Amino acid sequence: MGWELRDSGLKILLSKRVPKEIKAHAPAAIASFLGRNGLGIEDIRHYLLHPGGRKIIDGFEASFALTRNELGSTRSVLRKHGNLSSATVLFVLDEHLRAGHGKRGDLGLLVAFGPGFGCESLLLEWGARAARRERPATEAPVEAAL
Numbered sequence: 510m511g512w513e514l515r516d517s518g519l520k521i522l523l524s525k526r527v528p529k530e531i532k533a534h535a536p537a538a539i540a541s542f543l544g545r546n547g548l549g550i551e552d553i554r555h556y557l558l559h560p561g562g563r564k565i566i567d568g569f570e571a572s573f574a575l576t577r578n579e580l581g582s583t584r585s586v587l588r589k590h591g592n593l594s595s596a597t598v599l600f601v602l603d604e605h606l607r608a609g610h611g612k613r614g615d616l617g618l619l620v621a622f623g624p625g626f627g628c629e630s631l632l633l634e635w636g637a638r639a640a641r642r643e644r645p646a647t648e649a650p651v652e653a654a655l
Contacts (some may be wrong), residue, residue, distance in 0.1 A: 555617030560587035
């Protein structure tokens with residue numbers, strides 16, 4: 510995986526080995542990531558995958574025994590936008606959330622693959638509220654500090 514600089518911009522370069530490499534190495538990488546969080550693949554209800562191409566999606570589905578429907582948002586974004594590099598996974602997240610998938614307490618896995626064959630993973634929880642930091646009484650509001 511990499512990039513070629515052209516007069517028209519960046520062109521993504523993908524080896525035909527990429528789907529095989531994902532199928533061979535993604536399960537262990539994902540299991541390790543989930544294990545560090547005290548989880549297993551059976552705990553995940555939502556899969557949001559970087560839409561790198563049909564063969565990559567097919568390989569990921571096969572590796573994790575997923576149905577076509579479980580990567581529906583991924584396939585939809587690939588159809589609509591193509592592969593816009595690893596950040597395309599944010600389009601997948603947006604589509605998944607807009608469709609109203611998920612209920613409070615569900616866990617999701619967001620995965621992107623990038624140049625140099627990096628694998629970025631993010632664990633999601635539906636309905637969880639981020640802890641808010643209380644501002645000390647002596648701290649000036651941001652607007653006043655500007």
